[in-house]
Amino acid sequence: MDTFSPTRPLDHVADFPAIPEGWAYLDTAATAQxxxxxxxxxxxxxxxxxxxxxxxxxxxxxxxxxxxxxxRRRVARFIGAPSxxxxxxxxxxTEGINLVAQSWGGxxxxxxxxxxxxxxxxxxNIVPWQLIAERTxxxxxxxxxxxxxxxxxxxxxxxxxARHRIVALAHVSNVLGSVLDAKxxxxxxxxxxxxxxxxxxxxxxxxxxxVADLGCDFYVFSGHKLYGPTGIGVLWGRxxxxxxxxxxxxxxxxxxxxxxxxxxxxxPPARFEPGxxxxxxxxxxxxxxxxxxxxxxxxxxAHENALVREARDALSSINSLRVFGPEDSAxxxxxxxxxxxxxxxxxxxxxSRVAIRAGxxxxxxxxxxxxxxxxxxxxxxxxxxxxxxxxxxxGIERVTRIFG
Ligand code: PMP
Numbered sequence: 001m002d003t004f005s006p007t008r009p010l011d012h013v014a015d016f017p018a019i020p021e022g023w024a025y026l027d028t029a030a031t032a033q034x035x036x037x038x039x040x041x042x043x044x045x046x047x048x049x050x051x052x053x054x055x056x057x058x059x060x061x062x063x064x065x066x067x068x069x070x071x072r073r074r075v076a077r078f079i080g081a082p083s084x085x086x087x088x089x090x091x092x093x094t095e096g097i098n099l100v101a102q103s104w105g106g107x108x109x110x111x112x113x114x115x116x117x118x119x120x121x122x123x124x125n126i127v128p129w130q131l132i133a134e135r136t137x138x139x140x141x142x143x144x145x146x147x148x149x150x151x152x153x154x155x156x157x158x159x160x161x162a163r164h165r166i167v168a169l170a171h172v173s174n175v176l177g178s179v180l181d182a183k184x185x186x187x188x189x190x191x192x193x194x195x196x197x198x199x200x201x202x203x204x205x206x207x208x209x210x211v212a213d214l215g216c217d218f219y220v221f222s223g224h225k226l227y228g229p230t231g232i233g234v235l236w237g238r239x240x241x242x243x244x245x246x247x248x249x250x251x252x253x254x255x256x257x258x259x260x261x262x263x264x265x266x267x268p269p270a271r272f273e274p275g276x277x278x279x280x281x282x283x284x285x286x287x288x289x290x291x292x293x294x295x296x297x298x299x300x301x302a303h304e305n306a307l308v309r310e311a312r313d314a315l316s317s318i319n320s321l322r323v324f325g326p327e328d329s330a331x332x333x334x335x336x337x338x339x340x341x342x343x344x345x346x347x348x349x350x351x352s353r354v355a356i357r358a359g360x361x362x363x364x365x366x367x368x369x370x371x372x373x374x375x376x377x378x379x380x381x382x383x384x385x386x387x388x389x390x391x392x393x394x395g396i397e398r399v400t401r402i403f404g
Contacts, residue, residue: 012295013383024354024388029174029202029332029361029379032227034288041287042229045280053279054253054270068279071286072269078289079219080210081236088235088242088269089277093201094124096220096235097168099272100197101128103248104218104241109165111137116160116167116194118143118151119369122174123362125199129168138165145369149176149325157188164194171203171219175361175377177308177329179207186215195241201225205381206304206331208297211236223281227381228288232281235272242268251275292382300382304331307380307389314393318400324370334361334375337396340403342376348402352395354388 015035019025025033051060053068069084076084090096109115115129119142133140141164143156151169160167167189171180182198189196197218203209204221211219218241223232237245247254247265251274256264265271292300311333315321320338337345346358357377360367367373378392 011383011385013385015291016383019383022353024391025383026354026356026378026380026388026392028205028381028384029225029377030357031224031230032205032381033383034229035227035291037291038228038284038287042280042284045283050280052276064279068277068282071282074286074289075234076236078293079204079234079236080212082212083239085267085269086236086239086242088237088272089282090220090233090235090272091231091278092222092224092233093199093220094128094222094233096218096233097125097197097199098128098131099235099248100218100220100237101132103245103272104195105129105132105136105138105166107244107246109133109136109138112163113138114161114164115140116143116156116164116169116189117141118156118169119145120149120151120173120176120178120363120366121168121170122199122201123364125168125170126365142365143169148178148327149173150178151180151185153181153184153188156185160188160192160194162192164189164192166195166197168197169199171198171200171209172207172330172332173325173363173366174202174332175334175363175366175375176325177202177332177334177379178326179203179328179330182214182216186217190215202330202332205292205300206297207301217241223285223288226285226288227291229278229281229284232278232285234285237268239268242272245272247271247274249274253277295382301330303382304380307331307384307386308333310386311378311389311392314389315396318393318396320400321396324375331381332377332379334377336372336375337399337403340399342374344403345376345396345399348399349392349395352391352398354391354395356392 016033051064053065072087073084076087144152146152186196195217198216200221205226219236224230254274322336324334342358359374
């Protein structure tokens, strides 16, 4: 077993039934594999306790409602949210950002207002802002990156003005693994009267996150990257902001009273959760939070940092290989091999039972900035160990032999 943490060995591959012996799964930044505990929680939700929530008068539905709301409190504690009413269940980070852009942005942005993004954002933290900018007449600015691939907060400070209403940044880059100094970003945004939204998709699975301590205003993440189910994610927002935001989508469960003369809306979180929710997905997300906390986010972070160091060292010994991003990236490394398309790297590695991601990673502006169409990306989770890095390096050596 690989033992990176001095205090605790961390290699939980045995908890993951979909990872067969000898398969190096290095695509956790796209989606994490699921531990048996999460699979069991989902199976139990459908095979033992299933019913709808918030509506039924029968006991099963009341119990499911209690379990559903307990999951909300569990998630709130996990991210340091002051109140579980600030936790809104959405389909994923993409939906969370669209919700803020359309609801908060639609109500607050005007012609001449500005939105600050960065060069390394995922398309789901770019396109929703473009849509609302088009609708409201706001414009978008882009914070540049430092030489080593971090969001350049000094440069952002020079661009920020009193016309900026919101700053929306990745807490951890899905391509480079760069970790944002989120507290400083919050202070900078607030110094000009703007809000800060953090896209925590890649941060929540690999860093301790406390939204109150970070000082941000909105935080989003997806359950499936946190070892939980797909189709469920979280938008956290400060209570007073959510209370002032209009509904984004209408339907059942989000109302106070409906009549053809006019409708009034429920307070958050219900106001932003129209329709029947992903009941069992929420239970699965809670099981994922329990699983992650049973290992400890600090331990996961230390483990992934050690894997990144190890992988960077090993990859740097390969001629013609270029590694992107900062030395201390969190659990994610992008790289390119001179003269070989990343898709070919991915295909040849797959023959050696090494699964990486190759492509633009939904970050085309970042690809343009790096001067490439695509990169190869290896990303780590709690099931990875040194053997996976060895398999990756052996696989890349084979690629270099094939391409001469
Ligand atoms: N932001 C980042 C940084 C991501 O890595 C991803 C997923 N690749 C997303 C947003 C979108 O997440 P989802 O597709 O789960 O909504």
